[in-house]
Amino acid sequence: MHTIAHRIGGHDVIGPHDGRGPIFNPATGEQERNVAFANAETVNLAVADSVRAAALWAKSSLSARTEVLFQFRALVASHAQQLAEVVANEHGKVVADGLGEVARGLENVEFACGLGEHLKGSFAHEVATGVDVSSLHAPLGVVVGITPFNFPVMVPLWMAANAIACGNAFLLKPSEKDPSAALLLADLWEQAGLPAGVFNVLHGDRTVVEQLVTHDDVAAISFVGSTPVAKHLYETGTRYGKRVQALGGAKNHMVVLADADVDVAADAAVSAAFGSSGERCMAISVVVCVEPVGDALVEAIASRTQQLVVGPASDPAAQMGPLISREHHAFVDNLVTDAAKSGATLRVDGRTCSVAGHEDGYFFGPTVVDGVTTTMGVYQREVFGPVLSVVRVATFDEAVALINANPYGNGTAIFTRDGGAARTFVNRVTVGMVGVNVPIPVPVASFSFGGWKDSLFGSHHMYGPDGFSFFTRTKVTTTRWPDPATSSVDLGFPRTR
Numbered sequence: 001m002h003t004i005a006h007r008i009g010g011h012d013v014i015g016p017h018d019g020r021g022p023i024f025n026p027a028t029g030e031q032e033r034n035v036a037f038a039n040a041e042t043v044n045l046a047v048a049d050s051v052r053a054a055a056l057w058a059k060s061s062l063s064a065r066t067e068v069l070f071q072f073r074a075l076v077a078s079h080a081q082q083l084a085e086v087v088a089n090e091h092g093k094v095v096a097d098g099l100g101e102v103a104r105g106l107e108n109v110e111f112a113c114g115l116g117e118h119l120k121g122s123f124a125h126e127v128a129t130g131v132d133v134s135s136l137h138a139p140l141g142v143v144v145g146i147t148p149f150n151f152p153v154m155v156p157l158w159m160a161a162n163a164i165a166c167g168n169a170f171l172l173k174p175s176e177k178d179p180s181a182a183l184l185l186a187d188l189w190e191q192a193g194l195p196a197g198v199f200n201v202l203h204g205d206r207t208v209v210e211q212l213v214t215h216d217d218v219a220a221i222s223f224v225g226s227t228p229v230a231k232h233l234y235e236t237g238t239r240y241g242k243r244v245q246a247l248g249g250a251k252n253h254m255v256v257l258a259d260a261d262v263d264v265a266a267d268a269a270v271s272a273a274f275g276s277s278g279e280r281c282m283a284i285s286v287v288v289c290v291e292p293v294g295d296a297l298v299e300a301i302a303s304r305t306q307q308l309v310v311g312p313a314s315d316p317a318a319q320m321g322p323l324i325s326r327e328h329h330a331f332v333d334n335l336v337t338d339a340a341k342s343g344a345t346l347r348v349d350g351r352t353c354s355v356a357g358h359e360d361g362y363f364f365g366p367t368v369v370d371g372v373t374t375t376m377g378v379y380q381r382e383v384f385g386p387v388l389s390v391v392r393v394a395t396f397d398e399a400v401a402l403i404n405a406n407p408y409g410n411g412t413a414i415f416t417r418d419g420g421a422a423r424t425f426v427n428r429v430t431v432g433m434v435g436v437n438v439p440i441p442v443p444v445a446s447f448s449f450g451g452w453k454d455s456l457f458g459s460h461h462m463y464g465p466d467g468f469s470f471f472t473r474t475k476v477t478t479t480r481w482p483d484p485a486t487s488s489v490d491l492g493f494p495r496t497r
Helices: 040-057 062-078 080-091 095-112 154-165 180-191 206-213 227-239 262-278 294-305 326-341 396-405 419-428 464-470
Strands: 006-008 011-013 019-025 030-037 122-128 131-139 142-146 169-173 199-201 220-224 243-247 252-256 284-290 345-348 367-370 387-393 411-415 433-436 472-480
Touching: 006 040, 006 180, 019 080, 040 142, 040 169, 040 199, 040 206, 062 080, 062 095, 062 154, 062 180, 080 095, 080 180, 095 154, 095 464, 142 154, 142 206, 154 169, 154 180, 154 220, 154 464, 169 180, 169 206, 180 199, 206 227, 220 227, 227 243, 252 262, 252 396, 262 284, 262 294, 262 387, 262 411, 284 294, 284 396, 294 345, 294 367, 294 387, 326 345, 326 367, 326 387, 387 396, 396 419, 411 419, 419 433, 464 472
Parallel strands: 142 169, 142 220, 169 199, 220 243, 252 284, 252 411, 284 387, 367 387, 411 433
Antiparallel strands: 006 011, 006 199, 019 030, 122 131, 131 472, 345 367
16 A cells, blocks of 8 residues: 655655545445554654755745745646645545645735745844844744644645744645655645645644654644644744744634525525634634524525535535544534433434445534534534534623633634624724624635634734744844044943033
């Protein structure tokens, strides 16, 4: 069985003592290949090569970096279909979702192409007699990206494009569940003219992550994943003197007021809850109905789920693929079952979903759970599956209080025709990304992505302006060029008469 190798210094590498991890096709449940799990020796090899590459790349001109970024952007665009198909095979999402992922990643590459503007420093002339002050944005060195299984193209592009534009070497540790897209990205960087080693790929599990986070030659860690891991990596990395941005989990609420267009809100809820089988950190997982809109909205959502086609990515008609693994399928199933036992109503039950010819695949149908309370596990946990919980409240204030009491603060949305209510919601809600009649408020690349509370650990958001700030540090130079006619040095100390 084929084993996927690391990419170090432009070469495929499998260390003599590396372990192996299985890669399954979620649509069939069958193992299709292995991936190498780096041991300490291979980790050190990869970091050392990144150190070498970082020293050279940091000296490259902004015009040379810009040329590489533009070439890379063109290559990603021309290989979008191939990237989407690789993702579909290992992750399970349908190809249309994969193409959407590539498109959102491309936005960030395009933003990074403007690196000449983003990396401009500042200059102050004659702050004192003959004294000027300037600042510049210096690269950090070796930066590590640890990315999740649900967006194996988009999230690496969120990180790598900015990191490389800033003059760093980027070492990617993709999810071991779907690592092939990372190697295709490495191929495209190489074709774009990026020097070997500036983008390396290292595979592995938690052991590899721990080694990278504590490695002396790693300057920064960028992470997207679950909240417990994000918190651990942030605490560990900062303790070892690293710069860390760690994006965690989410519990995104969509508030629907009584004056909202029910059809528009229902369409939005179905798309945002069940797209990519709910395996999105920005998926809507809770609809908060401000009565009396609940019955009409739940009926509209339930009727729309009957039209969704669940199937493998190889089926052109499929709109929802399988979940990532058998273990995750069982996790989602247990949460839905417990909610039903606790008094919730399964308005739509996707637990018995089966796809002909793919009976061993990890398919879970769209599920709508009505009457959910905050004490239920399906509300408290990040489900990360095609499960939409419905919570009913009596007032707008109660809806806002519900969201603000939740430990997560990634994304939220409100559907209403009332501009005043929407403005109040935006101002009062303690969430980092807010949509008004927009169910998934992921910012465009010129703004930064990031939540509040337990959804983000660190002071920097992802990509956009914050991305360039995170991957550089400021150096300020004070310069004095005295008049040739004078040779005295005046340091500005007080003088006695």
